Amino acid sequence: MNIKNFIFILLFVTIYSFTKIEIYKPNHFPEPFIPEQNQLTEDRIKLGKKLFFDPILSRDSTISCSTCHNPRFAFTDRKEKAVGIKGNVVNRNTPTLTNVAYNNSFMLDGVNPSLENQALVPFHEKNEFDLHILIASDRLLNDSAYVDLSMRAYGKNPSPYVITSALANFQRTLISGNSKYDQHINNNIVLTESEAKGKDLFFNKLHCTECHSGFNFTNYSLTNNGLYEFYPDSGRIRLTGDINDRAVFKVPTLRNIEVTYPYMHDGSINTLENVIYHYMSGGKNHENKHEILKPFFLNTDEVNSLISFLYTLTDTSFINQQ
Ligand code: HEC
Numbered sequence: 338m339n340i341k342n343f344i345f346i347l348l349f350v351t352i353y354s355f356t357k358i359e360i361y362k363p364n365h366f367p368e369p370f371i372p373e374q375n376q377l378t379e380d381r382i383k384l385g386k387k388l389f390f391d392p393i394l395s396r397d398s399t400i401s402c403s404t405c406h407n408p409r410f411a412f413t414d415r416k417e418k419a420v421g422i423k424g425n426v427v428n429r430n431t432p433t434l435t436n437v438a439y440n441n442s443f444m445l446d447g448v449n450p451s452l453e454n455q456a457l458v459p460f461h462e463k464n465e466f467d468l469h470i471l472i473a474s475d476r477l478l479n480d481s482a483y484v485d486l487s488m489r490a491y492g493k494n495p496s497p498y499v500i501t502s503a504l505a506n507f508q509r510t511l512i513s514g515n516s517k518y519d520q521h522i523n524n525n526i527v528l529t530e531s532e533a534k535g536k537d538l539f540f541n542k543l544h545c546t547e548c549h550s551g552f553n554f555t556n557y558s559l560t561n562n563g564l565y566e567f568y569p570d571s572g573r574i575r576l577t578g579d580i581n582d583r584a585v586f587k588v589p590t591l592r593n594i595e596v597t598y599p600y601m602h603d604g605s606i607n608t609l610e611n612v613i614y615h616y617m618s619g620g621k622n623h624e625n626k627h628e629i630l631k632p633f634f635l636n637t638d639e640v641n642s643l644i645s646f647l648y649t650l651t652d653t654s655f656i657n658q659q
C-alpha cells in the first residue's frame with residue numbers, strides 16, 4: 338500500500354471511530370441527556386462494556402460492576418444488600434441500571450450528579466472494588482487491548498477520565514422499552530383480563546402514579562414511602578443535612594420489577610405481594626412520609642391483578658442481552 342492510501346485509510350478510520358451514534362431508544366421515550374464531551378460512539382460503548390464486565394478493576398480481581406449489576410436480573414444481584422470484595426457487605430440494596438441514562442441524580446439518596454461521577458464510587462468503596470482508580474488505570478496501561486481501545490475511543494491512554502467516561506457511555510445504552518406493556522401501548526398487544534384490571538388499579542384507582550409515573554415509572558423525585566418509623570439508613574439527609582431529607586430515597590423505576598427483588602433501599606421486602614401489603618397498610622408513621630400514602634384495601638384477586646400488571650413491565654430482550 339502506498340503512503341497516500343495509508344494516510345487516507347488512517348484518516349477514515351479515525352473519523353469513523355469518533356463518529357457519534359444515536360442512542361437506541363423506542364419512539365415513546367424522550368431523548369436522554371448525553372454530555373457534549375461524552376457523546377456515544379461505538380468504541381466508547383465497547384470499551385465501557387469491556388470494563389463493566391472485567392474484575393481487573395477490583396483490588397484482588399474478583400469483582401466487576403456486573404457482579405452486582407447482573408444483566409440477567411436487570412442489572413441487580415438478588416441480594417438483600419450488595420456483596421463486594423472479600424464477601425464484604427455494602428449497606429444498601431443494588432439498584433437496577435434499567436434506563437439509568439434518564440436519571441438526573443445517582444445513588445439511592447441522589448448524592449451523585451452524573452453517571453461519570455457515579456462510576457468513581459465503587460473504586461474507593463472499601464466494600465466494593467477497594468482499588469484506587471489510578472492503580473486501576475495503571476493496570477489497563479499494561480494491557481495492549483485496553484490501550485488500543487482507549488486510543489480509539491477517546492484518543493488517550495487509559496486514565497481515570499477514560500474509565501469513568503467509558504463506563505458512563507456504556508451504561509447510557511441500557512435502555513429498556515420493549516416489555517409487554519410497551520407492546521400493548523404501541524402495537525395494541527392485548528393484555529389478559531387480570532393484567533388489564535391491574536393496569537386500571539395502578540393508573541386510575543390507586544395512588545401509585547403520584548410517584549411511579551411517566552414512561553419510566555418514576556417522577557425522579559426523592560421522598561419517604563413509610564417503610565419504617567426509625568430508619569437505620571438516614572437517606573438523603575447525609576447529603577443535605579436538612580431534616581426534611583431524613584429517610585428520603587429516590588423513587589425507583591418499576592420497569593423489570595419482576596426480576597429485581599428483593600425490594601427497597603435495604604432489600605427488606607422480598608416479594609411484590611409484600612410490597613403491595615406495605616402500601617395497603619399506609620406505611621409506618623414517619624415525619625417525612627409522603628402525605629398521599631394512606632391505608633386502602635384490595636382483595637386477593639386485586640392484589641394478584643396488580644402483580645400481573647407489574648409483570649408486564651418485564652422486558653425479556655433487555656434481560657437476555659449479551
Ligand atoms: C458490590 C456491589 C457493587 C458493585 C461492584 C458496583 N455497584 Fe453500582 N451500586 C451498588 C449499590 C449498593 C448501589 C446503591 C448505592 C447507594 O445508594 O449508596 C449502586 C449504585 C449504582 C448506580 C446508581 C444507580 C441509580 O439509580 O442511582 C450506578 C449508575 C452504578 N451503581 C453503576 C456501577 C458501575 C459502573 C460499577 C462498576 C464500576 C458498579 N456500579 C459497581 C452496588 C455495586
Ligand code: HEC
Nearest residue numbers: 544545547548560562586587588589600601602612616627
Ligand atoms: C409517595 C410516593 C410513592 C407512591 C405513591 C408509591 N411509591 Fe412505590 N416507592 C416509592 C419510593 C420512594 C420507593 C423506594 C423506597 C426505598 O428505597 O426504601 C418505592 C419503592 C417501590 C417498589 C420497590 C422498587 C425497588 O426497586 O426496590 C415497588 C415495587 C413500588 N414502590 C411499587 C409501588 C406501587 C405498586 C404503588 C401503588 C400502590 C406505589 N409504589 C406507590 C415511592 C412511592
